[in-house]
């Protein structure tokens with residue numbers, strides 16, 4: 001439509017140009033006409049020639065200044081073009097079509113397009129020259145007459161000259177001649193406007209991406225489903241893991257496995273001694289050496305060899321017979337110490353002081369024991385007497401939470417005896433059935449250890465002369481011969497009156513228990529066969545003896 005407008009405008013200029021030609025008068029315009037004939041063929045070339053022939057002055061003077069301001073308001077051309085409408089009445093139908101699109105798109109593009117149309121007026125001078133030759137090219141260009149037809153509506157719509165430019169781009173299709181110049185520039189901006197529209201499709205592309213994102217989302221959906229199941233299963237799985245304890249070896253089997261190393265070495269050595277040999281002094285001496293190396297101790301070793309010699313001396317003896325006799329003799333030794341823990345609940349509370357070297361299982365054993373007592377309906381209070389290790393205090397608190405037993409603790413490094421005293425008082429006030437006091441086990445400084453333990457026992461005695469009522473020592477079954485010395489020390493310092501042999505489920509050296517029992521004759525109340533709360537078993541002399549002797 002802008003092209004039309006220009007043409008229209010050019011037509012108006014034709015008339016005006018004719019007038020101007022009269023002013024300038026010179027011949028150059030006539031030469032321009034010849035060149036103008038070439039213009040329609042190649043419009044771009046024309047302006048270059050114009051510059052060469054110095055008609056520039058004409059171009060600059062006549063059209064540009066006047067036309068530009070005119071195009072926007074379109075008042076000046078309108079009066080001039082008004083005569084043009086005369087041919088317009090000839091073709092009234094078309095003007096009806098144009099005004100319709102014109103008003104629609106006019107408002108925005110008008111102003112930006114106006115400056116673009118400036119070059120058009122430059123061509124306008126060429127148009128005025130063409131008037132006569134125009135009919136020649138026009139016949140081939142049929143759309144040309146249409147444009148003049150379009151012109152009349154414009155003068156009618158003279159206030160709409162600007163809108164006319166807007167519809168120009170659509171009109172460009174029919175009228176290719178003017179279109180290439182003006183419309184392309186005009187079209188470019190609207191095209192840039194649709195450009196964002198292209199971005200929209202991009203957004204549309206982006207949109208599917210997030211859609212793609214939710215697609216993987218449904219994938220995690222099954223995942224969380226599995227997770228939730230897993231979480232629920234965890235709680236329900238615990239019973240499933242409960243079957244683990246089911247397949248989990250029995251405490252006796254765990255103890256046998258723990259003692260397997262000792263048992264294998266022992267039975268293997270025994271077999272080596274009695275292979276195709278009659279029982280004599282030499283074989284008895286060899287057997288005694290084997291038992292001693294197995295930590296059973298001299299006393300127990302002699303008991304076994306004496307029993308064997310009494311019944312089998314001078315006879316062929318198999319290793320199976322030897323192991324059976326050994327199991328019987330070990331059981332006899334242990335039977336005197338294998339006894340259940342008895343609590344005198346006439347004491348409120350019954351105080352249990354737990355001692356032992358660090359890492360032997362004091363705190364763990366306290367937790368296991370508290371669980372047994374609370375499960376039996378007894379109220380238990382715990383005291384974190386190992387004030388030198390924060391981890392020990394925290395560990396005891398965890399066991400307190402597990403067993404629902406209150407824990408009395410103090411600041412790190414506080415006086416252990418003072419804590420034990422306070423705990424005893426609080427247990428009395430609370431009416432607790434049992435107070436279990438944890439302690440430190442720093443063997444590296446025997447003097448301090450002895451002083452601390454002695455002080456604890458002393459202060460407890462102030463509240464109850466018989467307290468502590470039970471002094472349990474934990475003994476690590478994997479320790480070996482050093483365990484004998486540990487019991488010796490703690491028995492003297494703290495008055496140990498009972499033992500718990502821990503870690504018998506590990507690579508235990510079970511023979512030492514026999515040696516300790518034989519030497520100290522201290523009750524062995526429990527054995528530890530694992531780290532779980534229920535891994536504390538009453539000590540059974542026969543089971544232990546059969547396990548270490550490798551007897552089924």
Ligand SMILES: Nc1nc2c(ncn2[C@@H]2O[C@H](COP(=O)(O)OP(=O)(O)OP(=O)(O)O)[C@@H](O)[C@H]2O)c(=O)[nH]1
Nearest residue numbers: 358359360361362363364392502503528529530531
């Ligand atoms: N396998 C096995 N491990 C045990 C047993 N008893 C204790 N333990 C582990 O031995 C380690 C030491 O146990 P604790 O209860 O901390 O020993 P502790 O004597 O209190 O040590 P301190 O707190 O340092 O004085 C922990 O890892 C326990 O889980 C047991 O019977 N079997």
